[in-house]
Amino acid sequence: xxxxxxxxxxxxxxxxxxxxxxxxxxxxxxxxxxxxxxxxxxxxxxxxxxxxxxxxxxxxxxxxxxxxxxxxxxxxxxxxxxxxxxxxxxxxxxxxxxxxxxxxxxxxxxxxxxxxxxxxxxxxxxxxxxxxxxxxxxxxxxxxxxxxxxxxxxxxxxxxxxxxxxxxxxxxxxxxxxxxxxxxxxxxxxxxxxxxxxxxxxxxxxxxxxxxxxxxxxxxxxxxxxxxxxxxxxxxxxxxxxxxxxxxxxxxxxxxxxxxxxxxxxxxxxxxxxxxxxxxxxxxxxxxxxxxxxxxxxxxxxxxxxxxxxxxxxxxxxxxxxxxxxxxxxxxxxxxxxxxxxxxxxxxxxxxxxxxxxxxxxxxxxxxxxxxxxxxxxxxxxxxxxxxxxxxxxxxxxxxxxxxxxxxxxxxxxxxxxxxxxxxxxxxxxxxxxxxxxxxxxxxxxxxxxxxxxxxxxx
Amino acid sequence: xxxxxxxxxxxxxxxxxxxxxxxxxxxxxxxxxxxxxxxxxxxxxxxxxxxxxxxxxxxxxxxxxxxxxxxxxxxxxxxxxxxxxxxxxxxxxxxxxxxxxxxxxxxxxxxxxxxxxxxxxxxxxxxxxxxxxxxxxxxxxxxxxxxxxxxxxxxxxxxxxxxxxxxxxxxxxxxxxxxxxxxxxxxxxxxxxxxxxxxxxxxxxxxxxxxxxxxxxxxxxxxxxxxxxxxxxxxxxxxxxxxxxxxxxxxxxxxxxxxxxxxxxxxxxxxxxxxxxxxxxxxxxxxxxxxxxxxxxxxxxxxxxxxxxxxxxxxxxxxxxxxxxxxxxxxxxxxxxxxxxxxxxx
Numbered sequence: 001x002x003x004x005x006x007x008x009x010x011x012x013x014x015x016x017x018x019x020x021x022x023x024x025x026x027x028x029x030x031x032x033x034x035x036x037x038x039x040x041x042x043x044x045x046x047x048x049x050x051x052x053x054x055x056x057x058x059x060x061x062x063x064x065x066x067x068x069x070x071x072x073x074x075x076x077x078x079x080x081x082x083x084x085x086x087x088x089x090x091x092x093x094x095x096x097x098x099x100x101x102x103x104x105x106x107x108x109x110x111x112x113x114x115x116x117x118x119x120x121x122x123x124x125x126x127x128x129x130x131x132x133x134x135x136x137x138x139x140x141x142x143x144x145x146x147x148x149x150x151x152x153x154x155x156x157x158x159x160x161x162x163x164x165x166x167x168x169x170x171x172x173x174x175x176x177x178x179x180x181x182x183x184x185x186x187x188x189x190x191x192x193x194x195x196x197x198x199x200x201x202x203x204x205x206x207x208x209x210x211x212x213x214x215x216x217x218x219x220x221x222x223x224x225x226x227x228x229x230x231x232x233x234x235x236x237x238x239x240x241x242x243x244x245x246x247x248x249x250x251x252x253x254x255x256x257x258x259x260x261x262x263x264x265x266x267x268x269x270x271x272x273x274x275x276x277x278x279x280x281x282x283x284x285x286x287x288x289x290x291x292x293x294x295x296x297x298x299x300x301x302x303x304x305x306x307x308x309x310x311x312x313x314x315x316x317x318x319x320x321x322x323x324x325x326x327x328x329x330x331x332x333x334x335x336x337x338x339x340x341x342x343x344x345x346x347x348x349x350x351x352x353x354x355x356x357x358x359x360x361x362x363x364x365x366x367x368x369x370x371x372x373x374x375x376x377x378x379x380x381x382x383x384x385x386x387x388x389x390x391x392x393x394x395x396x397x398x399x400x401x402x403x404x405x406x407x408x409x410x411x412x413x414x415x416x417x418x419x420x421x422x423x424x425x426x427x428x429x430x431x432x433x434x435x436x437x438x439x440x441x442x443x444x445x446x447x448x449x450x451x452x453x454x455x456x457x458x459x
Numbered sequence: 460x461x462x463x464x465x466x467x468x469x470x471x472x473x474x475x476x477x478x479x480x481x482x483x484x485x486x487x488x489x490x491x492x493x494x495x496x497x498x499x500x501x502x503x504x505x506x507x508x509x510x511x512x513x514x515x516x517x518x519x520x521x522x523x524x525x526x527x528x529x530x531x532x533x534x535x536x537x538x539x540x541x542x543x544x545x546x547x548x549x550x551x552x553x554x555x556x557x558x559x560x561x562x563x564x565x566x567x568x569x570x571x572x573x574x575x576x577x578x579x580x581x582x583x584x585x586x587x588x589x590x591x592x593x594x595x596x597x598x599x600x601x602x603x604x605x606x607x608x609x610x611x612x613x614x615x616x617x618x619x620x621x622x623x624x625x626x627x628x629x630x631x632x633x634x635x636x637x638x639x640x641x642x643x644x645x646x647x648x649x650x651x652x653x654x655x656x657x658x659x660x661x662x663x664x665x666x667x668x669x670x671x672x673x674x675x676x677x678x679x680x681x682x683x684x685x686x687x688x689x690x691x692x693x694x695x696x697x698x699x700x701x702x703x704x705x706x707x708x709x710x711x712x713x714x715x716x717x718x719x720x721x722x723x724x725x726x727x728x729x730x731x732x733x734x735x736x737x738x739x740x741x742x743x744x745x746x747x748x749x750x751x752x753x754x755x756x757x758x759x760x761x762x763x764x765x766x767x768x769x770x771x772x773x774x775x776x777x778x779x780x781x782x783x784x785x786x787x788x789x790x791x792x793x794x795x796x797x798x799x800x801x802x803x804x805x
Contacts, residue, residue, distance in 0.1 A: 105715070120723075120795070124715040127708060130753075134761040143757055150753065151746065158742040161723070165730040191735070198739075 001056035001111055004070065007034050008107060011100040015093045023089075027096055028077045031103075035070035042067060042453050049177065056111040057177060060457040061313055065241060066110045068320050069234050071443065073103050076226035078436050079328050082335050083224060095136060099226055102128040106234055110241065115164050115174040118245075119157070122202075122238060126153055129235065132227040133219060145218035152215040156205035159198035166195065167249065176245060185252050196253045199246050200261070206239030207294045209261060210268020220287035221340070225331040228283065232290050232327060233320035240294070240316050243301045244309065244456075258302040265302075266392060269295035269399045276406035282330045282342045285410055286323060289366065292403065293319045300381040303388045306458035311380025313456030318365070318374040318444065325362045325440035329355070332433050333414065336426040342410070345426075347419030355429045356415045358437035363411040367404040371448045376455075460505060471498035472592070479596040485533040485543045488600065489526060492564075495596060496522045502588060503581045514580025518589075521563060521573045528560035545600075547607040554607050557600075564597040567650060568619035571643045575627070578639035583684065586635050587675040590642045591668045598649065598664055605657045613650055618741065620647030625747025632686045634678055637751060638671065641710060644748050651741060652725045655732050658804050663721035665804075670718060670791040673706045676781045690758040700760035702784075705792045707756050711749035717794035724801065 049059030112118040134146040279285040300312035349356035368374040475495030503515040540549035548554040566574040624644025683689040709718035726738040
């Protein structure tokens with residue numbers, strides 16, 4: 001595991017020691033190389049996990065998330081080049097250092113064996129993200145956004161710390177590899193109900209669950225592009241990953257404790273999808289669509305069947321790539337018009353046809369078109385929730401329809417129709433932007449050829 | 460102040476605390492406290508203005524009262540045990556009175572009212588000595604009598620201190636008052652774990668002293684006592700802004716910085732002793748502290764406050780020398796991976 005962690009840590013000295021014209025080239029190249037190394041983790045030979053040491057392990061759930069994390073760093077660096085071009089050199093280097101630090105913490109979080117170490121690194125990802133959002137965001141609202149982000153997550157996760165320590169007292173060890181064989185039913189008592197709540201709330205806030213999602217539109221909208229990408233693609237999946245790991249210890253309370261959260265998620269996915277139809281702000285639309293997709297993941301994790309776990313994992317990876325790509329597309333609009341209002345830049349297909357192709361592909365994968373992995377994820381979740389309770393098919397069906405509605409609304413508003421007259425002097429698409437979109441889309445399309453690598457550990 | 464006099468006075472302060480920490484006779488401990496108190500009054504009044512006089516008067520009154528309460532507790536202890544050795548306190552009344560006296564010296568709620576006012580009235584360097592060195596002596600006595608302390612009183616005072624430290628600091632813009640309320644909250648954390656595992660009290664004291672030292676050194680370097688003047692540091696010494704950011708987040712107890720270590724260890728120790736609600740409550744209330752630290756970082760490092768055009772041309776006075784800042788910064792932010800080395804504090 002150190003073969004990935006140490007190079008990522010060394011990205012920080014690399015940025016500080018690079019010459020002015022080489023910082024982007026150096027960091028992007030080396031982070032791409034690191035992502036190629038991480039691909040080797042996808043080779044999971046037996047039915048259990050790859051244990052690298054006492055502290056790090058990777059199993060079929062964390063390996064795809066890890067590959068996604070390392071794949072996104074070069075993409076984030078490519079996406080940030082334009083808005084940082086006018087900044088002094090030291091600030092550029094600080095930004096890249098923040099991204100590299102965040103990357104290190106994320107890699108260590110996904111491969112942590114000991115649950116307290118997972119917790120510390122989970123919290124540690126907050127600091128670089130807060131700095132990126134509040135220091136490099138663009139509007140005044142970013143201060144409020146940073147505070148909401150920090151405090152929502154912290155209030156949710158401090159009970160998790162207490163819960164983890166009390167579980168450690170109970171079982172003697174929080175090493176994940178041991179706990180998965182512990183398999184003892186949690187006795188039925190009031191304090192164990194609170195234990196369940198304490199364990200799950202941190203991840204519910206992070207996912208986010210519908211009632212606790214207020215930080216997400218603020219943070220996603222106010223963050224700069226790399227911040228939005230990493231938030232949408234990876235940090236939300238931290239919540240899903242944590243939930244998948246920790247529900248292993250929380251039976252049988254999950255049978256009845258999950259009901260309120262299932263109801264909130266099922267209703268929330270419809271509500272947030274419907275809000276998307278009424279958004280004027282492009283990034284806000286994509287942020288609410290993230291909430292809606294993650295609500296599906298929460299439903300899948302809470303019903304705890306093998307197919308739902310497969311659906312949750314696939315949906316996490318697919319949504320990571322798709323929403324990151326949507327944010328990049330929205331950013332390419334923002335860099336040209338300096339406004340996030342959707343109707344301000346319409347009819348872009350006439351002006352930027354290749355970008356329109358990327359918009360089309362991104363919107364199609366967002367609405368879960370077959371045979372993309374988004375569909376595989378959503379389909380598995382819909383099927384398993386139907387087997388859990390027949391009525392959910394109505395809500396799921398409605399959600400899929402509304403998702404299609406707002407994705408197409410976004411596509412048609414920005415791409416089709418007559419172009420607005422004030423944007424006919426925008427710069428054409430850079431090769432960097434096209435490369436960015438291609439690098440998002442290629443894994444997404446190629447994974448539909450072999451989805452079993454992203455189907456997680458119940459395959 | 461004449462350097463010779465200053466040296467003698469500082470040495471007396473130092474000697475007072477040393478006598479408290481090293482004695483086994485209760486009378487010597489009281490003498491140490493009095494020596495410390497008398498010697499620090501001129502330090503607090505270095506700047507001769509009415510505010511400083513008021514601050515040192517308040518400090519003198521509260522500390523003298525506390526010393527007298529301590530003396531009463533010592534006499535009751537003498538009455539019931541017949542000896543002056545500091546081992547454990549033999550009478551519950553004496554123990555309660557002693558705890559209250561030491562809480563007054565430390566600035567725990569409900570005896571916290573002097574801390575913000577005294578800290579605000581004195582200069583930054585004196586405030587530094589007040590909030591770090593002066594806490595050592597009472598804490599060492601609490602450590603030594605920890606087996607006989609009444610748990611209810613101490614825990615109530617601790618939790619109330621964390622509450623008051625969090626809520627009181629929310630409305631402040633003066634940096635010294637912010638540090639005062641932060642000190643009240645940290646004292647609360649330290650005394651909460653005292654009965655269960657006094658080693659963690661020492662750990663928290665160590666890390667708290669390092670972080671507070673760092674913060675005060677950074678404030679002294681930029682000669683800033685209000686949030687507004689702190690927000691101008693990006694103009695004069697941009698590196699200081701990053702250091703302020705890191706240290707403030709560490710004080711707020713965010714992983715992976717070293718300020719998280721005492722909180723984590725304390726929560727662990729409290730949970731092992733089967734109190735679950737208490738550490739959860741304490742941890743959530745520490746977030747109030749984090750709020751006003753984050754607000755401070757917003758005005759200092761994470762945004763650029765508008766400044767007038769001639770800010771950059773402001774006369775650069777001779778840079779104040781900051782002693783020991785690099786090791787302090789490292790100690791107050793990067794010590795978390797060294798947590799297994801906790802056993803050296805036993």
